[in-house]
Amino acid sequence: MVQQMKRRILVMASGEGTTFQEIYHACSHKRINGDIIALVSDRPDSGAVSRAGKMNIPVIHYRLAHISEVIEKVKKLEPDIIALAGFLKILPEEFIHSFHGKIVNTHPSLLPCFGGKGMYGINVQHAVLKSGAKVTGCTIHMVDNDIDHGPIIAQETVPVMPSDTAESLMARVHSVELDLYIDAISTLLNFDYEIVGNRVKFTNQSNL
Numbered sequence: 001m002v003q004q005m006k007r008r009i010l011v012m013a014s015g016e017g018t019t020f021q022e023i024y025h026a027c028s029h030k031r032i033n034g035d036i037i038a039l040v041s042d043r044p045d046s047g048a049v050s051r052a053g054k055m056n057i058p059v060i061h062y063r064l065a066h067i068s069e070v071i072e073k074v075k076k077l078e079p080d081i082i083a084l085a086g087f088l089k090i091l092p093e094e095f096i097h098s099f100h101g102k103i104v105n106t107h108p109s110l111l112p113c114f115g116g117k118g119m120y121g122i123n124v125q126h127a128v129l130k131s132g133a134k135v136t137g138c139t140i141h142m143v144d145n146d147i148d149h150g151p152i153i154a155q156e157t158v159p160v161m162p163s164d165t166a167e168s169l170m171a172r173v174h175s176v177e178l179d180l181y182i183d184a185i186s187t188l189l190n191f192d193y194e195i196v197g198n199r200v201k202f203t204n205q206s207n208l
Contacts, residue, residue: 008078008080013040014041014087017048023083034080038059040060081103082099139152
């Protein structure tokens with residue numbers, strides 16, 4: 001049997017790099033058929049950059065004033081997918097256009113609900129509780145020019161308990177969000193897909 005060629009993953013992160021670490025771990029344990037080829041970070045002193053050093057993964061420093069240079073460096077690496085992992089900068093249209101259909105992100109709600117400006121971290125779960133919603137969850141989606149928008153790849157629901165605080169709800173969403181993200185990345189790399197409306201359709205796989 002011919003072994004499938006490993007795919008090329010570029011990760012973008014601003015913070016401690018815990019999601020970056022989990023993607024790396026999934027690649028190392030063959031849950032994802034790919035290798036991380038580089039980290040892009042806007043914070044040279046971030047935990048993600050420190051982790052990249054320990055993993056011997058090259059780092060590209062993101063500077064909006066030099067975005068054309070960043071784009072050219074990323075293009076030369078020929079990534080199959082670009083995974084945002086707590087990247088805090090809004091990507092400019094030029095970057096998104098250059099890698100259309102390759103940039104993926106995760107959000108701790110069932111988009112299009114509780115997305116948009118200011119909806120990040122615990123702010124999302126405060127909004128969920130205030131709304132009275134009985135169910136929330138997480139979404140993996142392609143990145144487009146709007147915040148928390150773009151074709152949906154996968155979603156998973158999480159019940160909202162009467163006793164929930166924003167903190168307990170955030171923890172429960174996070175417990176399923178990372179696994180869903182890893183599975184979605186793996187599926188994107190292993191199966192053909194097309195964008196139909198605001199949904200990613202897998203043309204030879206029916207689970208997502």
